[in-house]
Amino acid sequence: MSSLLIPIQMRFGDIDSYGHVNNVTMLQYLEDARVRLMARPLPENAVPGAPADATFRSLLGDRMTVIGRQEVEYAQQLLYRPEPVFVRVWVSSVGGSSFVLDYAVQEEDGSRVYAVAQTVVVVIDRATGRPVRLDETPRSALGLWSDAPTRFARRPVPAEA
DSSP: OEEEEEEEEEOOBBBBTTSSBBBHHHHHHHHHHHHHHHHHOTTTTSSTOTTTTTTTTTTTTTEEEEEEEEEEEESOOOOSSSSOEEEEEEEEOOOOEEEEEEEEOTTTTTSOOOEEEEEEEEEETHHHHHOOHHHHHHHHHHHBBBBBOOOOOOOOOOOOO
16 A cells, blocks of 8 residues: 555645745645544555554554654745645654654645655553553554655755864
């Protein structure tokens, strides 16, 4: 299965005074893709131990997810249009109590990429607010969306004078 392509319908209000999608709105697009990925029904019999119609979110039970870190690199301006933009989302790493989601905000066919991003998602206990280890079943579900990590075009740090 690897990555999922999620259509995001832009709103005119997503545009800032410079005429492009505001950086805060871009984070909302990533959030929308993340929430939709976690609420998506898992393929039948794809995850051992998962009940029928399970979602990643339902596999967590009384645990919840919080964002530990986000990084976004903007490649091109995204201007308003009535057609949806697409967010490709996938899992690039799974740790003990966290996992990394990667994103590309792009055209449906990938011909143009507006931004790439990563989010570290931490699974916590609702009652204590402390991180908890991922069980095998949700870990297997995350494996359905596994792909290589995003490559950011980080610039080297300039040498000190």
